[in-house]
Amino acid sequence: MRMNTNLKVIIRKLLLFLALLVVVDYLAGSILKYFYFKHDPLIGASTAYVANYADQKLLVIGPSHALHHYISKQLADSTHLSCYNAGANGNYLLYSYAMLKCVLKRYTPKMIILDIRAEEFDVNPQGYDHLSVLLPYYDQHPEIRSIIVQRSRFENIKLLSKTYPFNSQLLSILNRNIYKNKNEFKADSLSGFIPLKDTIKTKFTGEYYKDVRTDPNYIHIYKEFLDDCLKRRIKLYVFISPILPEMHSQTSTIKIALKIANDTHVPFFDFSNDYRFKKNIYFFDNEHMNINGAKLFTSMVIEKIKQVK
Amino acid sequence: MLFNSIQFLIFFITVVTAFYLTPFKWRWLLLLVASCYFYMAYIPVYILILAFTITIDYFVGIYLERTKGRVKKLLLIVSILSNIGILGFYKYYNFIAGIISALLGHVGYRSNIPFSHFILPIGLSFHTFQALSYIIEVYRGNQKAEKHFGIYALYVMFFPQMVAGPIERPQNIIYQFYERRKFDAGNVSSGLTLMLRGFFKKLVVADRIAIYVNVVYKDPVGSDGKTILVATILFAFQIYCDFSGYSDIAIGAARVLGFKLVTNFNRPYLARNVSEFWKRWHISLTTWFRDYLYIPMGGNKVKLPMVYFNLFFVFTVSGLWHGASWNFVIWGALNGFYLIFLKLTKKFWPVFFRITYLDKLPWLKISLQIIVTTSFITISWVFFRANNLSDALIILKKIVAFNGVVMRAEYQLFYCFIGILILLIYEVKTEYFNRKFSLFNSSNIFIRNLSLVLVVITIVLLGVFDGGQFIYFQF
Numbered sequence: 028m029r030m031n032t033n034l035k036v037i038i039r040k041l042l043l044f045l046a047l048l049v050v051v052d053y054l055a056g057s058i059l060k061y062f063y064f065k066h067d068p069l070i071g072a073s074t075a076y077v078a079n080y081a082d083q084k085l086l087v088i089g090p091s092h093a094l095h096h097y098i099s100k101q102l103a104d105s106t107h108l109s110c111y112n113a114g115a116n117g118n119y120l121l122y123s124y125a126m127l128k129c130v131l132k133r134y135t136p137k138m139i140i141l142d143i144r145a146e147e148f149d150v151n152p153q154g155y156d157h158l159s160v161l162l163p164y165y166d167q168h169p170e171i172r173s174i175i176v177q178r179s180r181f182e183n184i185k186l187l188s189k190t191y192p193f194n195s196q197l198l199s200i201l202n203r204n205i206y207k208n209k210n211e212f213k214a215d216s217l218s219g220f221i222p223l224k225d226t227i228k229t230k231f232t233g234e235y236y237k238d239v240r241t242d243p244n245y246i247h248i249y250k251e252f253l254d255d256c257l258k259r260r261i262k263l264y265v266f267i268s269p270i271l272p273e274m275h276s277q278t279s280t281i282k283i284a285l286k287i288a289n290d291t292h293v294p295f296f297d298f299s300n301d302y303r304f305k306k307n308i309y310f311f312d313n314e315h316m317n318i319n320g321a322k323l324f325t326s327m328v329i330e331k332i333k334q335v336k
Numbered sequence: 337m338l339f340n341s342i343q344f345l346i347f348f349i350t351v352v353t354a355f356y357l358t359p360f361k362w363r364w365l366l367l368l369v370a371s372c373y374f375y376m377a378y379i380p381v382y383i384l385i386l387a388f389t390i391t392i393d394y395f396v397g398i399y400l401e402r403t404k405g406r407v408k409k410l411l412l413i414v415s416i417l418s419n420i421g422i423l424g425f426y427k428y429y430n431f432i433a434g435i436i437s438a439l440l441g442h443v444g445y446r447s448n449i450p451f452s453h454f455i456l457p458i459g460l461s462f463h464t465f466q467a468l469s470y471i472i473e474v475y476r477g478n479q480k481a482e483k484h485f486g487i488y489a490l491y492v493m494f495f496p497q498m499v500a501g502p503i504e505r506p507q508n509i510i511y512q513f514y515e516r517r518k519f520d521a522g523n524v525s526s527g528l529t530l531m532l533r534g535f536f537k538k539l540v541v542a543d544r545i546a547i548y549v550n551v552v553y554k555d556p557v558g559s560d561g562k563t564i565l566v567a568t569i570l571f572a573f574q575i576y577c578d579f580s581g582y583s584d585i586a587i588g589a590a591r592v593l594g595f596k597l598v599t600n601f602n603r604p605y606l607a608r609n610v611s612e613f614w615k616r617w618h619i620s621l622t623t624w625f626r627d628y629l630y631i632p633m634g635g636n637k638v639k640l641p642m643v644y645f646n647l648f649f650v651f652t653v654s655g656l657w658h659g660a661s662w663n664f665v666i667w668g669a670l671n672g673f674y675l676i677f678l679k680l681t682k683k684f685w686p687v688f689f690r691i692t693y694l695d696k697l698p699w700l701k702i703s704l705q706i707i708v709t710t711s712f713i714t715i716s717w718v719f720f721r722a723n724n725l726s727d728a729l730i731i732l733k734k735i736v737a738f739n740g741v742v743m744r745a746e747y748q749l750f751y752c753f754i755g756i757l758i759l760l761i762y763e764v765k766t767e768y769f770n771r772k773f774s775l776f777n778s779s780n781i782f783i784r785n786l787s788l789v790l791v792v793i794t795i796v797l798l799g800v801f802d803g804g805q806f807i808y809f810q811f
Contacts, residue, residue, distance in 0.1 A: 036521040043781065047789045055793055156802045179802070181342035190796045197797055198747040 056189025062200050063163050063193060073219055077113040078129040078164055084108035086130065087219070088123045089142030091116045092268040095315050097140060098325045099218035105329045108137055112219030119154040120147055124248050125161055125171040127255060132170050138262040140328065141252065144314075145267055145299040148241040148249070148280040155179070162192035177244070222318040223311035227271065235272035235313070241279050249284060253291050264332060267297045269304035269324060271313045294335045298324065337377035339585045340538050340801075347374065348589060351495075355593055356519050364486050364513055367593075371495035375458075378499075382457040385422060386493065392418050393467050394488045397474045397481040408475065415471045423464045426456050431660035459499030461657055463492050465624055470506045472628055479506045487513050496589040500582045502600040502620035509595070517594030527591030529776060532791055534584030537577035539799030541755035545574040547800065548748050553721055556730045560740020564731050566749070571721050572714040573756050576605065579618070603763045605713075608705035610674040613713055621657070625650050644679070648672040658720070663728060667719040674712055751798060758794070 064075065077086075085108040087097040093114030103110035113126055120143065130136065158178045165175050165186055176182040185191050193200070256263040265288050267281060281297055288295035298304065309320030316324060337344050351370045358366050376383050396415040400408060424432075433449045440447040470491065473479035482488040491510050492498070552559045552567035559567070580601035587597045600620050607613035614622050626635075630650045636643055648669065655668020688694075694701040715732075722728035742749070775787035 033519050033521045037519075037524050040521070040525060040781070040785070044785045044788060047782075047785050048792060051786075051789050051793055052796070055797070059797075152802075159802075179342075184342060185801070188796055190793055194797060194799065194801065195747075195751065198750050202747075 052188050052190050056191075056193065059190065059193040059196070059200060060163065062204050063196065065204065073113060073115060074126070074160055074164070076219075077111070077126050078168060081111050081113065081130060082109075082134060083111040083218075084137040085110040085140070086136050086138075087112045087114060087140045087142065088126055089114050089140075090119050090123070090144060091315060092144060093140075093142035094219070094221050095223050095311070096142070096268045096321050096324050097220060097328065098222075098321055099220045101322070101325045102140075102329065103218070106138065106332065110218060112221075114142065114219065115160070117153070117157050118160065119144070119151065119157065120245050120248050120252070121154055121158055121174055121177065122161065124252050125158070125174045127252060128170045128174070129164070129168055131255060131259060132168070135259045136261060138332075139256055139264070141263060141265050142268055143249070143265065143280070143284060145270065145274065145278045145297075146236055146239075146280055148245045148283060149238075149278075150240045150242045151245075154242075154245065159194065162186070162194065163196065165192055220321075222321060223315055224317060225311055226317055226319075227307050227310045227312055235270070236274060236278050238279050241283065246283055246287075250287055253287065253293050257291060257293070263293050264328075264335070265293055265295045266328060266331075267299045269298040269301050269309075269316065269320070271305065271307070271310045273305065274300045294331070296328075296331050298327070337374050339582060339589075340535065340543075343377075348592075352592055355517075360516050363517070364484075364490055367495070367513075368486055368490045368493065371490065371493040371498060374495040375493065375498060378458045379455065385457055385460075386463065389419055389422060389464070389467055390489050390492050393471055393492075394482070394485055396471060397488070398483065400471070400474045401481040412471065412475045416468060419464045419467055419471075423460055425452070426454055426460055428656075428660045462501050462503055463498055465503050465621070465657075467492050468628070469503065469624060473506050479510070482506070482510055494590070494595075496586040496593075496595075497597055500579070500586070501618075502583055502586065502598050503624055504597060504620070508598060512595050520594060523594055524592050527588040527593075529788065530588030530591060531585050532588075532788060532795075534581040534586075534588060535799075536791055536795055537581030537584065537759065539795050539801065541752075541759055542574045542578035542581055543800035544748070544755055544798070545570045545577075545752050548743075548745055548752060549574055549721070551745070552743070553723065553727070553731075556722070556727050556734065559734070560743070561734040561737045562740050563743040564734045565738065566742050568718055568721075568731065568735060569714060570752055570756075572605070572710065572717050573752075573759070575717060575720070576601070577755075577759065603767050605710050606706055606763060606767050607709050608702060609678055609709055610671065610712060611678055613709055614671070614675070621654070625654055629653065644676045647675050647679075651675065662725050663719045663722060666725070666728075667716050670716045670719065671713075674716075754798060 085102060085106055087093050087099070087102070087110070091114065094112060094116060095114070097112050097114070099110045099112045102108075115122060115126075123141065127139070155178050158175055161171060161175050165172060176186075179185070253263065253265075265284065267284075277297075278299075281299065285295050285297065287293075304310075304316070304320065304324070309316050309323065311317040311320075337347060347370075351366070354366055354370075355363060372383060375386065393415055396411050400411050400415075403411060429452045433451055437447045437449050470479065470482075470488075474481050482491065487510065490513055491504070491506060494504075494509070497504060549567045549571045552563055553571075556564060583600035587600070590597045598620050600618060602616040602619065604613050604616035607616050630646055633646045633649070634642060635646065638646070649672070651668045651672030652665055653668065655664040655666070655671075658664045658667070689701060694704065718731050718735075719725075719728050722731055744750075775783060778784045778787070
């Protein structure tokens, strides 16, 4: 009898709690969604821009290397194609593929430059963790849901919450809506490209890359990326950007990526160990080139594209 | 299985439901099976180590009760050695082998002592201490030997607290396994609230701070002094929220099942001196060392120099309990030194407060005491967190130099501050204004539930969901 009363009490409490949770979660999620997508997509938020608005003929897709190494204007001037740099800090191949899917849903660019890192296929949980930036797009973009849910085993359950997609986004939403970050303005005026100004002081010596296990999923995604582009007859070029430290041997990624590119006849260029870039003046840090390096590298990219044409 | 995972939530809901549906006489079995499953989620084969020590301690306990004199003492020693032996092998072998190799190297011998590549069984230090507690209490006659093997195994393996405490005493928990637990709405409600507090501490504060601290402490040479100082202060909150968050979840989970575990943390950063801090921090371990090491050594009832030695020794051992490295030894010793200093200056402080008129400004006095205590404790955390001794020294030097700028790491630092601010407001309110502005215990059911819902939303919005395991698991 007492147990029944207790059970009734707890069920009543739980129901009230759950009802309130659903209401508050829905309200908070809706408010955050409104402010997340409210600001002008051209102001910062490269992801929002690429996913929903980009219409350029030439897109540069990739991680921070892409973002800082490919000067959109230089590429546009020489190829005579409108260009946008869709590179994103801290994001890797899964993100790049998601961006491609969003773009292909709306239109077909003429040319895509895909930048991958020399260790792109290595086991790297961050490649999955950082997909969090795509969570706000889960509702709007069904085409990338299969990628987003790879974040974790229970991502589908977490996404039942309307607030969860905006996890860790609160300050960025406030900032974009109130202050409008200066860097983001800079990015807009340069069609996505963000230049780095400083020069590295001390170069890393020693073995920069240690080959670890590769993640078959990353390799699969790379293949899918190439296939999707080829199916839509997009001119695709795969580049590996220069890094400052010497590499004593080719990484597994480079070998695998090169083989897949050759098999599918996609032009592939590996600059990771290019001696012309092994100078401090071209680099901001060991992996990212500054504006001097970006200018030189972009001109070499243009050269390679012209050679292929 | 991590508390901060969906797997645990599914596991927990299943266990709770099954627990209340299972007839009373089989509940111990259900909890034992659940605990085995929980433990085996890490490295399944290590359950055999637990089974080995549980079996030895079970029989030793029974024989301890039946024997007297030298045989009794011998049995105690056998049990202690088997427990400490396993702990020593897995946790301290490489440390000791390293010291011996270094010493032999100094006198010109090249040693070839092989290093162990075994992974430390999760929570080994915790359940070893819990098992030792049982054996010592039976030896002392304070606890009857447990005749039911399953209940004894459950005492060591009870899943909410088996991998990171609180370290229970047999007198507090074993009898509870025999009590008929009725479903109690109050227990379930307060247990879930406690778990929620734990999740907030872990996901919103500890794991968020970890992102910043890990970057800085990974490369102290490349980090500026101001950044290192901020990271060190943040680490003080990280370690607190990580560990006390775990304890809250453990105590809350046990309470949902109707069991009452000991309090492990009591707002330690509001302590007004180091001695008080250690009465509020990891209480189950501090009292373990007090009862089974400090007091048997003579405690306070010996000559003053010996009291100082006892304190210093116990805290150094406590440091070693946390980890097999000189960093932990220094961390423990430093805290022992703080306590000795406090005892030496015991008569000075009342005079100091009187002549500085701080006695007349109690709030200022309390604030200063809290800040000074927390600062000293924070300095000691440097040794706890740094990767090695040389890193710890570099970090301290850089903090003193106070150069460079504070790394903001985009919004990370702000998120850390938001979490800490919410935590501090809650802790100060609970400590000093417990009866006022009560939201979580409001008599209005709507306000009470809305407060809890807002905590959930805060966790969902600000929490880190891909964070790692609890720091104390490694101990």
